[in-house]
Amino acid sequence: MEIEEQKMESSNSKFKKFRKRIFRPIHRFKSKNKDEQQHSVLQEQNQKVDLLIRNEDFNVTGFVIDPQNYLYHYWLGIISVAVAYNLIFIPARYAFDDLNSNLRLTWIALDYAFDVIYLIDIFLQSRTGYFSHGLFVRNHHVLARKYFSSHEFYIRDLLSIFPTDLLYFNQRLRFISIIRSNRFLRIHRLFEFQELTESRTRFPNAFRIGVLICLTLTLIHWNCCIYFLICQHLGFGSDEWVLPASAHNETVAMLYTYCFYWSTLLLSTIGDVPLPVKQSEYVFVLFDYMIGILIFATIIGSLGTMISSQNQSRQQVCEKMDEIKRYMKFRSVNRKLERKVIKWLDYLYTNRQVLNEEKVLNSDLSVELRKDLAIKVHLESLQQVKLFNDCESNLLVELVTKLKPIFFGPGDYVCRKGDIGKEMYIIKRGELAVVSDDGKTIFVKLKEGAVFGEISILNIPAIILFELNNKVEYLGSKHGNRRTANVKSLGYSDLYTLCKEDLWLVLDNYPESLSKIIEKGKSLLRKDNLLDETLTDKKRHVEQDQLLSVQHRIKKLMDLDELLNDRITKFLDNYVDSIRSFKQQLSTLEYSYGTRKPSVSVSVNIPANTSKLHFYDNNLRDNNINNIIKYASAPFLKIDQ
Numbered sequence: 337m338e339i340e341e342q343k344m345e346s347s348n349s350k351f352k353k354f355r356k357r358i359f360r361p362i363h364r365f366k367s368k369n370k371d372e373q374q375h376s377v378l379q380e381q382n383q384k385v386d387l388l389i390r391n392e393d394f395n396v397t398g399f400v401i402d403p404q405n406y407l408y409h410y411w412l413g414i415i416s417v418a419v420a421y422n423l424i425f426i427p428a429r430y431a432f433d434d435l436n437s438n439l440r441l442t443w444i445a446l447d448y449a450f451d452v453i454y455l456i457d458i459f460l461q462s463r464t465g466y467f468s469h470g471l472f473v474r475n476h477h478v479l480a481r482k483y484f485s486s487h488e489f490y491i492r493d494l495l496s497i498f499p500t501d502l503l504y505f506n507q508r509l510r511f512i513s514i515i516r517s518n519r520f521l522r523i524h525r526l527f528e529f530q531e532l533t534e535s536r537t538r539f540p541n542a543f544r545i546g547v548l549i550c551l552t553l554t555l556i557h558w559n560c561c562i563y564f565l566i567c568q569h570l571g572f573g574s575d576e577w578v579l580p581a582s583a584h585n586e587t588v589a590m591l592y593t594y595c596f597y598w599s600t601l602l603l604s605t606i607g608d609v610p611l612p613v614k615q616s617e618y619v620f621v622l623f624d625y626m627i628g629i630l631i632f633a634t635i636i637g638s639l640g641t642m643i644s645s646q647n648q649s650r651q652q653v654c655e656k657m658d659e660i661k662r663y664m665k666f667r668s669v670n671r672k673l674e675r676k677v678i679k680w681l682d683y684l685y686t687n688r689q690v691l692n693e694e695k696v697l698n699s700d701l702s703v704e705l706r707k708d709l710a711i712k713v714h715l716e717s718l719q720q721v722k723l724f725n726d727c728e729s730n731l732l733v734e735l736v737t738k739l740k741p742i743f744f745g746p747g748d749y750v751c752r753k754g755d756i757g758k759e760m761y762i763i764k765r766g767e768l769a770v771v772s773d774d775g776k777t778i779f780v781k782l783k784e785g786a787v788f789g790e791i792s793i794l795n796i797p798a799i800i801l802f803e804l805n806n807k808v809e810y811l812g813s814k815h816g817n818r819r820t821a822n823v824k825s826l827g828y829s830d831l832y833t834l835c836k837e838d839l840w841l842v843l844d845n846y847p848e849s850l851s852k853i854i855e856k857g858k859s860l861l862r863k864d865n866l867l868d869e870t871l872t873d874k875k876r877h878v879e880q881d882q883l884l885s886v887q888h889r890i891k892k893l894m895d896l897d898e899l900l901n902d903r904i905t906k907f908l909d910n911y912v913d914s915i916r917s918f919k920q921q922l923s924t925l926e927y928s929y930g931t932r933k934p935s936v937s938v939s940v941n942i943p944a945n946t947s948k949l950h951f952y953d954n955n956l957r958d959n960n961i962n963n964i965i966k967y968a969s970a971p972f973l974k975i976d977q
């Protein structure tokens with residue numbers, strides 16, 4: 337009895353301990369109020385996040401692959417070949433037994449070579465970095481831990497390399513390829529390769545068509561294998577639908593070709609194949625037709641999308657052109673101008689793929705990427721510009737981001753003599769000319785890389801500096817900020833413009849380059865005798881002042897503003913003080929003289945920097961106290977007793 341009681345007690349205490357262990361957390365949880373619970377949940381979450389973001393996760397600890405690297409892409413290509421091999425040859429070898437048994441050694445070699453690739457792929461996946469909180473995790477311990485604890489590893493990758501070939505030792509399953517079909521599980525790597533290539537290729541549409549063809553051929557191939565298996569199962573020549581009895585004597589190549597042909601006819605829904613006889617045959621054919629319709633719809637749909645996406649830009653262009661034509665008709669534009677506009681649009685839309693460069697560049701790109709792209713596209717052109725030859729490279733980089741594309745047609749004037757210059761031009765493509773006023777005589781031809789329109793925006797001038805004795809004097813360029821010549825486009829030309837404000841904003845930070853550019857501008861003017869060099873020292877000083885950019889002027893104005901504020905504050909202080917003292921002295925006056933007419937002298941205490949105010953102190957003598965009070969609002973009065 338005692339023993340039994342002891343047993344009972346010990347089992348009870350064990351149960352209590354067990355209960356305690358199980359329910360302790362629940363009790364603890366119950367005891368907390370809702371806020372506490374939420375707090376603890378948050379804390380747990382924070383701890384998790386803390387676990388996720390540790391500095392050492394981002395440290396380089398060993399070999400790690402960056403998925404954005406081309407090496408990763410190449411590897412995906414290799415593993416995709418291995419997957420494709422299995423997808424194609426496992427069903428083929430299972431269906432066409434001769435193919436399997438005739439080349440047994442080759443298959444064994446290929447199978448295990450690709451298995452090695454599968455194994456390497458597992459290793460590489462465990463070393464593939466990823467982005468966490470915007471940073472690249474490159475600690476291989478962290479990567480491996482994450483990969484080997486993931487479902488994907490167990491369900492897809494490990495299972496796909498599971499050595500099912502061991503079943504070969506079973507007499508009934510000897511060298512039956514289908515037992516290796518777990519290798520299909522690695523198909524996600526094939527899709528990954530396809531997606532990555534699609535996003536990276538320069539010919540996405542051609543690639544998509546290629547993928548579509550491969551997919552269709554694979555489906556036809558599988559269907560062909562299934563058809564052959566069904567024929568084998570039902571017996572060759574057993575009815576009209578299956579392969580004829582003579583198929584026994586045919587080579588594998590011939591049998592495969594026939595089955596592939598049959599499968600293509602069926603899946604492409606062309607038909608023209610023997611009608612099914614047995615129920616199982618009907619079911620198979622029906623199933624095939626349905627798959628065929630799906631394939632057909634996918635092909636047509638994909639091709640349609642591709643073609644329409646290619647035509648989309650052309651269609652948009654046509655719509656725009658129609659709109660402009662409608663407008664010209666509505667406004668009764670004459671035929672000549674209309675023809676010119678149409679010709680221009682035609683050139684613009686047929687020769688230029690990118691219509692709105694700015695829009696494209698400003699779309700989804702970061703500021704840095706936009707800058708990089710602008711540098712790549714324009715820097716070379718800007719480096720060719722002689723005006724900027726000796727300038728700092730950073731200046732060019734800054735200027736590059738300010739360039740804007742502009743196009744001109746044959747005979748278009750880019751600028752006319754006497755116009756106010758607001759931008760300079762860099763020729764990207766095409767030919768322009770400096771021409772006489774009537775546009776017939778060509779003085780100079782300007783070609784690719786040349787720059788023009790810089791003179792009027794460089795501020796070598798001030799338009800009018802002095803107006804002494806009714807005589808207007810000019811400094812620097814005799815034309816001031818006006819265009820010095822007519823520039824005409826000879827054919828179609830692509831130019832980049834750089835506007836005056838942008839240029840000066842950038843040049844502000846590069847004073848050395850600024851003086852070099854000004855010197856070059858002067859030498860250009862000197863060549864055409866457009867530079868007034870009879871500058872006195874004073875004029876030079878004024879010239880320099882004129883060269884100050886808008887920013888400098890704004891800064892000066894702001895300084896002036898501060899100075900003015902200071903003065904006003906001082907002035908107000910003085911004003912208050914003098915009012916106070918005036919009131920004191922006035923009350924003293926009233927007290928001393930009573931009702932007698934005061935005889936006072938008023939001295940004006942004006943702050944040094946204040947302009948003179950006219951007070952009529954003589955009047956004060958004649959007026960009474962009220963008059964004095966009236967003048968009290970004037971600040972600078974000091975009344976002596």
Ligand SMILES: Nc1ncnc2c1ncn2[C@@H]1O[C@@H]2COP(=O)(O)O[C@H]2[C@H]1O
Binds near residue numbers: 790791792864
């Ligand atoms: N003889 C010339 N050779 C090359 N370019 C010129 C010549 N004369 C004028 N230009 C350019 O034509 C431009 C007309 O506008 P700008 O005066 O601003 O700047 C002028 C120069 O860049």
